[in-house]
Amino acid sequence: xxxxxxxxxxxxxLKHLDSVFSCLQLALDTVKEYLNDHIVEAxxxxxxxxxxxxxxxxILREIMSKLYSGAYLPSLRSDIFHLGQHMDGIxxxxxxxxxxxxxxxxxxxxxxxxxFWRIMEKSISSCTPLMEAARSFLKGEDPGIIQEDASQxxxxxxxxxxxxxxxxxxxxxxxxxxGHKIHLKQCLESITTISDRAEDTSDQLQLIIIKGGL
Amino acid sequence: xxxxxxxxxxxxxxxxxxxxxxxxxAVAAKIVKYRTAILLTSLFVVLGALIEGEKCFSTxxxxxxxxxxxxxxxxxxxxxxxxxxxxxxxxxxxxxxITGAIVGVGMVSGxxxxxxxxxxxxxxxLTPIGGMxxxxxxxxxxxxxxxxxxxxxxxxxxIFFWSLIFAGCLGAYALGSNNVANVTGVYVxxxxxxxxxxxxxxxxxxxxxxxxYSKGVMMTVGRDITPLDEYAALIAVLAGAITVEIFTQxxxxxxxxxxxxxxxxxxxxxxxxRTVSKRTLMKILIGWISTPLSAGIxxxxxxxxxxx
Numbered sequence: 210x211x212x213x214x215x216x217x218x219x220x221x222x223l224k225h226l227d228s229v230f231s232c233l234q235l236a237l238d239t240v241k242e243y244l245n246d247h248i249v250e251a252x253x254x255x256x257x258x259x260x261x262x263x264x265x266x267x268i269l270r271e272i273m274s275k276l277y278s279g280a281y282l283p284s285l286r287s288d289i290f291h292l293g294q295h296m297d298g299i300x301x302x303x304x305x306x307x308x309x310x311x312x313x314x315x316x317x318x319x320x321x322x323x324x325f326w327r328i329m330e331k332s333i334s335s336c337t338p339l340m341e342a343a344r345s346f347l348k349g350e351d352p353g354i355i356q357e358d359a360s361q362x363x364x365x366x367x368x369x370x371x372x373x374x375x376x377x378x379x380x381x382x383x384x385x386x387x388g389h390k391i392h393l394k395q396c397l398e399s400i401t402t403i404s405d406r407a408e409d410t411s412d413q414l415q416l417i418i419i420k421g422g423l
Numbered sequence: 424x425x426x427x428x429x430x431x432x433x434x435x436x437x438x439x440x441x442x443x444x445x446x447x448x449a450v451a452a453k454i455v456k457y458r459t460a461i462l463l464t465s466l467f468v469v470l471g472a473l474i475e476g477e478k479c480f481s482t483x484x485x486x487x488x489x490x491x492x493x494x495x496x497x498x499x500x501x502x503x504x505x506x507x508x509x510x511x512x513x514x515x516x517x518x519x520x521i522t523g524a525i526v527g528v529g530m531v532s533g534x535x536x537x538x539x540x541x542x543x544x545x546x547x548x549l550t551p552i553g554g555m556x557x558x559x560x561x562x563x564x565x566x567x568x569x570x571x572x573x574x575x576x577x578x579x580x581x582i583f584f585w586s587l588i589f590a591g592c593l594g595a596y597a598l599g600s601n602n603v604a605n606v607t608g609v610y611v612x613x614x615x616x617x618x619x620x621x622x623x624x625x626x627x628x629x630x631x632x633x634x635x636y637s638k639g640v641m642m643t644v645g646r647d648i649t650p651l652d653e654y655a656a657l658i659a660v661l662a663g664a665i666t667v668e669i670f671t672q673x674x675x676x677x678x679x680x681x682x683x684x685x686x687x688x689x690x691x692x693x694x695x696x697r698t699v700s701k702r703t704l705m706k707i708l709i710g711w712i713s714t715p716l717s718a719g720i721x722x723x724x725x726x727x728x729x730x731x
Contacts, residue, residue, distance in 0.1 A: 215577040281580045282653045283453055289576065349575025420575070 210222040212264045213386075218289070219347050221272045225293060226340055228265040229300040232258055233403070236303035237333045241308045244322045252392035255307040269297050288417045295410035296343070299336060306399040315396040316389065321379065328372045328397065332404040335365035339407050342414055352418050359418075362411035369404040375399055424617060429499035431628040434606035436505035437517040438468070438632020441602065443641035444663060444679040448656035449587045450641050459640050461637060463588070464595040465630035472626030473598030477618050479604035479676045484612025486525050486539050493528045494609035496729060500524040500722030501605075507717075508710055509640060516678030517546065517711040519607045521717030527722030546675040548667060554685025555692065558662035562693045565658065583653050590657055594664035598679050599626055601671040608676075620693030657691045663684035681711070 235258045242251040276286045297404050309315070317325055340356035345351075380393050429586040446460035489497060501520040510517040522543055573579050604630060607621035616624065636675035 212577070212581055216579055219577055282583055284652055285576050286578050346592065347576065349573070349578060352574065421574075421579070 212276060214278075217279050218272060218275050221268055221275065222289070222347060223252055223344065225265055225272065226343055226363060228261060228268055229296050230336070230340055232265060232300040232303050233333050235261055236307050236403075237329060239307045240310060240329045241326065243352045244317065244326055251304075252311055255311045258297060258304050258307045259391075262300045265297055265300045274318075279398070281316075288420070289290040292343070292410070292413055292417065295406070295413050299339075299403060299406045299410060301368050302399075302402045303333075307401060307419040309396060312334040313392070313396075315392055317393065317396070318383070319377070321393070324372070324376050324379070325397070325400070328376065329400050331365065331369045331372060332400050335362055335369060335404040336407045338362050339411050342411065343354070346414060346418065352421075355418055356415060358413045359411040364408050366404045366408040369401055408410060424615075426495035427610065428622065429495050429502055430610055431624065431631075433498045433505065433521065434501035434503055434603075434625050434628025435632035437602055437606060438465075438629035438634075439635050439636035440505055440509045440515060440632075440635040440640050441517065441598055441629075441679050442468075442595070442637040444589040444683045445598060445660060447641040448660060451651060452656060454527070454584060454587055454653060454656075455591070457638060457641070460591065460641070461633050462629055463592055463637050464514045464598075464633045464637075467595035468599035468629050469626040470624050470631065470714045471596035471601075472603035472629070473599075474596075475600035475671055476603035476626065478674050479601060479613050480608050480618060480621065482539050482543065482674050483521065483525070483608030483676060486522065486543070486612075489525070489609055489613050490532075491610075491613050491615050492729065493532060493726065494613040494615065496725045497521065497524040497528045497609050497722050498606070500527060500725055501718045503721055504714055504718040508714060509636070516547070516680060517605045518543075518676040519711065520713040520718040521609070521622045521676075523718035524722040525609065526715075527719035530719075531723055531726040543675055546670055546677050547681070548675065549687030550670065550677040551681045551688070552683040553666040553669065554659075554662050554664070555689035558658050558686040558689030559666055561662055561689060562655075562658050565577050566654070568631060569654075576668055580682075583657060586714065587653065589662070590660040590664060591610060592669070592682075593654055594660050594679065594723050597664045597667040599673060600631065601667045601676050603629065605676050609708045655687075659683055659686035659692055664688060669715050678711075 225316055236253055239254040239258055241253050241255060242248075257259070273290055276290055282287060338358040338361040342355045342362075345355045345358065376397060380390050380397075383390070385393075442461065442694055445464055449455040450457050498521070501517065501524040504516065504520045516539065519640050522540070569582075573582055577690045583589050589715070603622055603625040606625035607616060610616040611618055611621040660683065661688045663679060666682040666685070667677060673720055689709070
């Protein structure tokens, strides 16, 4: 075992993080264009999200291949791979969200669009401290700081949950037919799944740090 | 020189049985390849024997004054005993086997000279205790260092790997320096070999056992004693190696198996969990008691048959 394999994997993980982050930013732009009724632009961006998510998948596969060819100690291998899988799950959620918007074309009432946008922004933002925590973990920085960043994800996810609850209540208070209400609720869930996955990933990261405390 | 055959056989069984103690946990955890482990073990066993192996010769050779035939039969009895326990995949003590065999020969021939026996037995008892204490101390010391200064998973992984290699090589060196006297000490004492010849032949026979027949016991030590994580494996091997090397300086051959089991038990003390399964511990304890007894009985019978 030398530094070389581990260094290559670290670089791949950072590349994977960048890919996931890019996917999230593109998803945010996609929903923004959709909510502004710019469907053509939204479709083009959704395609980029799809490509970005595919690129993240390929990087993850390369990470797995290198990990299990002998890099890192056995206990760390599975931890690092599961962390990568969880991260990839966030990109998948972002892609699924864009697919929902462009495939199912939810009819979001104008008065609700600012609220949908706010939740989308917060859901995507909850991933930022997670990315920071993951990068800090790979660099071997103070576990306390990593834990703080990882905990921040949970706080932000709770705020998204609250906003989701409020908006759901508002949706079901309207005069829209039940089918429409349910569709809007599903649309909302596709957005909040992103922050849910971010929280799961931050839990995984915190577990790795606790295990690494010997 | 035909009398050396039994000593070479004993060395071979020692190598096949005891090499597991230095790299067994790392090989079973798939951190180190089996081939790498046996090559490093062989090299460092020879180095340890040649550099410091003479320190334990006097303890073995003075245990009882043996004739060349007596030396042959003692080594043969110990070798047979160790071959059987290796076949049964029980990590046992060559030191106890050869001591039991020498005592068996001595009882028939009526040759006095068991003054060293009490010192030897005391060291056997202290070996697992020493391993346990050292592993307890090392665990705390090294974990503090790693948690404070080595946080990056990349750095930690690399350092652990090379530390396991270092600990294994140290363990092999200690094995050679401490146990070569078990293999050829009786011949040196009987005047059949010079000390250097004893060190060379003894170490090469141990290396032969490592290279040809160590896989079974290596997996037993690695898997069955406890499913150790990399850190615990490192501490156990390091504690075992240092313990054995301390007894080399004292001049008494001891069991590397007992030292490492003590090391593993010490980790259990730190973590508040049972790290040695009862079944395997019982297997080992039976081996420790029956090994010197069996070797003594076999040598006694052989001597009676051949009328030394």
